[in-house]
Amino acid sequence: MTTAAPLTTTPVATTETKKLSAAASAKAKLTSPWASLAAVVLAVLWTIPTFGLLITSFRTTEDIRRSGWWTTFTNPLFTLDNYKAVLDPEQAGANLPDSFLNSLVMTIPSVIIPLCLASLAAYAFAWMNFPGKNILFIAIFALQIVPLQVTLLPLLQLFVAWDIDGTFWTVWLSHSTFALPLAIYLLHNFIKEVPASLIEAARIDGAGHVSIFFRVLLPLLTPALAAFGIFQFLWVWNDLLVSLTFAGAPAISPLTVQLSNLTGTRGTAWYLLSAGAFVSIIVPVTVFLLLQRYFVRGLLAGSVKG
């Protein structure tokens, strides 16, 4: 992990301090071996609980109950029983494979709907002029301070009145509404930073709002969309509160709800939780690793070109 980089940069820094850009001096400070060591130590400390959970998920019930996961180093005994129990609807009493799909069905529209609406709204707020624009924007910005807990009961009453209670619509609609204020605000700031000359050039070429948005801005927006998409995906995937309130019925309940019931009426089967947790984090980890690559590449591509 540590490199010899500081040896070459330190003397340069002393003689040519003023010539170094902010980025280069930051780089010089951050690549000290001590910083690397600190990063590694932090990473290891941060990973220990997850690692313990992973080991626990492969231990036998008796071992989990009687001793800590670290004892496996001296007395290794592993089993797949926990995973079998968790994935078998008869044994777990919860249908994890089905709720896994429910989670996907809930999460994907709950990411796409706010992304589509927010990018259009953000464009309108950034580059279109209409009366009341600022007041409307402040109102949307202010909506972020409403805690979603206080909206649960009124929303449920509304859904019952609309007769869509107990369907996926409740979750799609509520997650989209909760996400929109932040999404619009973030994307608006992003779009606002696009040079006005770019938009003007497109306008001179005869582009209307629609083609400016789709052909000029959308390609530029990708890193922002990816970033917000990742946040929203992780948030919806891990959400328990909204799902419990709107989607508790077994037919549509997501993984989080089933996981919370997995331990049994009086928590006697808590040893199943570690295996259940690993089943549920497969997708977020995959999504994060896959999309993060593009996310970071988008960041780098932007910084080099522009």
Add this chain to the structure above:
Amino acid sequence: MFVQRGSSRSRIALAGALSAGLVLGLSACADSKDDGGSGTVPASSLGAIDCTPYTAFGDLKGKEVSIYTGIVTPEDAPQKQSYKPFEDCTGVTIKYEGDKAFETQVLIRAEAGNPPDVAFVPQPGLLQRLVATGKAKEAPAETAALVDKNFGADWKAYGTVDGKFYAAPLGANVKSLVWYSPKEFTDNGYTVPTTLAELKTLSDKIAATGKKPWCAGISSGEATGWPMTDWMEDFYLRLNGVDAYDKWVKHETPFNSPESTKALDAVGEYLKNDKYVNGGLGDVKSIASTTFQDAGLQIIEGACSLHRQASFYAANFDKNTKVAEDGDVYAFYLPGETADKKPVLGGGEFVLAFADRPEVKAFQTFLATDTWANAKAKVSSGWVSANKGLQISNLVNPIDQLSAKILQDPNAQFRFDGSDMMPAAVGSNAFWKQATNWITGQDTKKTLDAIEAAWPK
């Protein structure tokens, strides 16, 4: 945070990933079927029942009744199986929904206007709050008649709010039990105590051998402390009698009265006694950090002899442990002051309906019958009912048979878990927290004064 250029490849990849996921998700949606788990014992083994009581409710074929309850795996499978005879009789489909967050969610649902048809409410206090929403329906006359016949007046009273009878009792559990190892008792010539004094003598006898006789654990996440409240309630019942207990629960006597001090100090003689606790787990303070699920397992390890916990504790022992009078572990009734006084502390669920359609009424009536209690007994383990028509021989599990015997004992005076009936600010907050402080060193007076101060005015 964000920069302005994204390569078109990343956009395509993002769109591809999302749309692939969407297609996968939607096709999965089409495939997924609605089944919330299934039973293991074939329903046919329950046999046919007499269908005539339900013909009075008219033709119910094709109707649905939805249940919402906190009873989840593994206790939900026997519940679903036990409804089969009713479903076969009437053609009604029972939709079961178990949720550990039941106690908070059911209130939200009732207030939002989409309550289930039937809810199994585990606390009389919650029952009163649900009735107060105005959405609950009184129990039908047929159900009330069966409850009069099959249950004691005390049980009917717990399902009654403001003089109106709403909810028939469903299951029950007995909390006044002490777990022990039958083998250890035979080997050492110990006998099961029949009075509180004998229990004390037995504890001293075991302690004299150098072993710590009792083990306890009160840690239980955000509910840490609840096993302590059961200890105190059990001793309150024994030392002050059932009438004083009723007054205490209703706050007609203050929480810091001399009776409370007497009860908590009596608990302290066991749990705050370094000679008695905490077998295999550490000193007195380890009681607060040990989870209630783990504490009693020390009996199997041989490090502890006695553990006071409810009948449902049986589920904590692993499959290789035999729970029986001649097995590895069993329980005895936590004795009263004298052998003929038998106060019993326990809990249970109540069937509250939010709809008065004929199929819902028919189902409520079915659940109040001894037919259902016996059918449920045959498929269950770790379940018992206060239904007097329950044949003890139908219960599979020895500990359930013991619980049923205790409940059906004519001398038994059943009282519901007091913390479940007190206001939430006390019963599921101050009482738990102060009891935990008490075990980690706070004195009795300060503890009781603090709980009294927390009682809503």
